[in-house]
Amino acid sequence: MTRGARAIVALDIGGTKTAMATIDAAGAMSAGRRVPTRAPGEDMGRAFDRLLGAARDQVAAANRDGRHEVVAVGLVCPGTVTSAGVELSPNLPGIERVDVLGRAREAFGALPVVVANDVKAAGLAEVRSGALVDADPGLFVNLGTGVAAALTVGGRVVGGARGVAGEIGYALAPGRPDEPDLESLIGGGPLLARTQALYALGGTGPAPDAAAILTSTDPRLRAIADQALDVLAGHVLNLYLALDPTRIALGGGLMAAADRVLDVLRGFVAKHAPGAAAPGEVIVAARHIHDGALRGAAALAWDIARGERPKWALVTR
Numbered sequence: 001m002t003r004g005a006r007a008i009v010a011l012d013i014g015g016t017k018t019a020m021a022t023i024d025a026a027g028a029m030s031a032g033r034r035v036p037t038r039a040p041g042e043d044m045g046r047a048f049d050r051l052l053g054a055a056r057d058q059v060a061a062a063n064r065d066g067r068h069e070v071v072a073v074g075l076v077c078p079g080t081v082t083s084a085g086v087e088l089s090p091n092l093p094g095i096e097r098v099d100v101l102g103r104a105r106e107a108f109g110a111l112p113v114v115v116a117n118d119v120k121a122a123g124l125a126e127v128r129s130g131a132l133v134d135a136d137p138g139l140f141v142n143l144g145t146g147v148a149a150a151l152t153v154g155g156r157v158v159g160g161a162r163g164v165a166g167e168i169g170y171a172l173a174p175g176r177p178d179e180p181d182l183e184s185l186i187g188g189g190p191l192l193a194r195t196q197a198l199y200a201l202g203g204t205g206p207a208p209d210a211a212a213i214l215t216s217t218d219p220r221l222r223a224i225a226d227q228a229l230d231v232l233a234g235h236v237l238n239l240y241l242a243l244d245p246t247r248i249a250l251g252g253g254l255m256a257a258a259d260r261v262l263d264v265l266r267g268f269v270a271k272h273a274p275g276a277a278a279p280g281e282v283i284v285a286a287r288h289i290h291d292g293a294l295r296g297a298a299a300l301a302w303d304i305a306r307g308e309r310p311k312w313a314l315v316t317r
Contacts, residue, residue, distance in 0.1 A: 007068040008301035011055045012118060012294040013037055013077040015091030015145050015189070018051050019291070022062045022070070023298040027129070031058060037092070044094030052107040059111065073108055074301030076118040076293050078146055081314055082163045086115075091145050091189070105316040114300045116313035118142075119166060120157045121296025122251055122288065123150025127157070128299050130287035131249035139245040140286065141168075141236065143261065144252030147183040151243065159312025171235055182235055186228040188253055194224060211256035229261065233268035236283070240269055251286030258285050 005024055012019045014037060021032035035054060038047040055073060062068040079089025079096075086095045104113040123132070123140035132138035138152040147169040151158040158165050169183030184190045188210035195213050198220055208216060214225045236248065255261060266279035288295050304315055 004069055005067060006071050006305070007062060008072045008074060008298055008305065009055055009058050009062065009070055010294050010297035010301060011051065011073065011075045012121075012291075012297055013048075013051060013075065013092070014118070014293075015078065018054075019294050020055055020058055021294060021298075022058060022068060023295075024068075025302070027295070027298070031061065044092060045098050048095070048098050048100070048103060049107075052103060056107055059108070070111065072301040072305040073104075073111060073113040074121075074297030074299070074304075075104060075113060075115050076121040076297040076300075077115075078118055078148075080163045080167065081115060081117050081312070083314070088164070088167065101314050101316060108316065110317065112304050112315060112317040114297075114304045114310075114313050114315050116297070116300055116310070117148075117163075118293040118296075119146075119148040120150045120159065120312055121300060122286070122292030123152055123166075123296070124157050124299050125288050125292045125295035126249050126251070126286050127152040127155055129295070130292070131284050132247055135245065135247035135249075137243055137245050139239060139243060139248045140292075141239075141248060141250050142252040142292075143186065143188075143232075143250060143254035145188045147187050147232075149239070151245075157310070157312060159310070163312060165312075168235060168239070173231065173234065182231060186232045186254070191224070191228060191254075195221060198224075211254050214254065214257040214260050225260075229264045230268075232261075233265050236265050237269055237272055240273055240282075245282070247281075248283045249286040250283070251289045251292050253290070255285060255289050258289075 007022050007024045009022050017034045018037045019034050021029040023029050059070045062070050078091050079086040085100050089095050100115055119142045126132040126140050132152055140150040142148050149166040149168045171182045173179055192210045213221050266283050270279045309315055
């Protein structure tokens with residue numbers, strides 16, 4: 001980056017770790033780092049203030065080195081982002097009681113901050129520079145600690161009337177209201193919790209990580225993985241039929257088992273969808289599998305620096 005080049009600071013607050021980086025207009029990242037989202041015993045309000053302080057320090061350092069002029073901050077996190085704040089975020093317990101926008105405004109003053117849902121931000125990153133470029137409509141599905149999706153139409157992310165568009169983790173199997181929702185079956189957290197309980201009962205040592213469960217040859221884990229992927233495939237089929245997307249891009253931590261996930265979903269859609277296009281062309285891995293939310297936060301920050309205000313995000317100024 002040249003001296004005085006415009007830049008933004010992006011912040012991706014996750015359930016366990018928070019990533020942040022300074023990013024220039026060409027998308028080059030610098031000063032990237034990860035910090036714990038919460039310290040032991042720390043409530044969400046204190047954690048949020050600490051993370052804002054770290055981001056503020058990042059802005060100050062970027063401006064101080066003489067090479068950057070930070071023009072905006074992009075902040076994304078799990079949950080439904082509305083004018084009331086962040087809700088429906090079980091992976092960030094207590095965030096619903098935090099005045100996210102007010103605290104961001106206080107922390108950064110005149111520097112504009114945009115606050116948005118992390119999966120919608122990742123969908124934006126894919127439609128701008130990833131697997132959903134020229135896909136209209138496109139669908140991004142995140143398979144991580146939580147499960148959610150982002151619909152893109154005309155190169156823009158659809159927020160929905162109430163901000164809950166894409167919250168497929170709460171989806172239930174048709175006619176089975178008493179069964180667990182989608183996130184409770186395929187979300188990395190619940191998947192790992194079921195496996196750890198199984199291993200604890202069997203006294204067979206530590207359980208594998210969530211992605212490894214999906215590719216395990218252990219018959220006990222194979223049964224858990226098969227059920228989870230079958231349910232996911234049914235929901236992806238329903239989304240395919242309802243939306244008829246040009247492309248479905250899959251991202252998130254569970255895509256460390258991409259071959260297994262893609263094989264199951266492509267096979268299920270090919271078998272059950274009438275007139276389906278070649279599944280290998282429709283259902284693909286995202287380009288920004290692991291940093292899509294951070295890149296989406298950057299894209300949003302650049303948008304507000306240009307005066308654009310996405311309807312599905314909150315802006316301090």
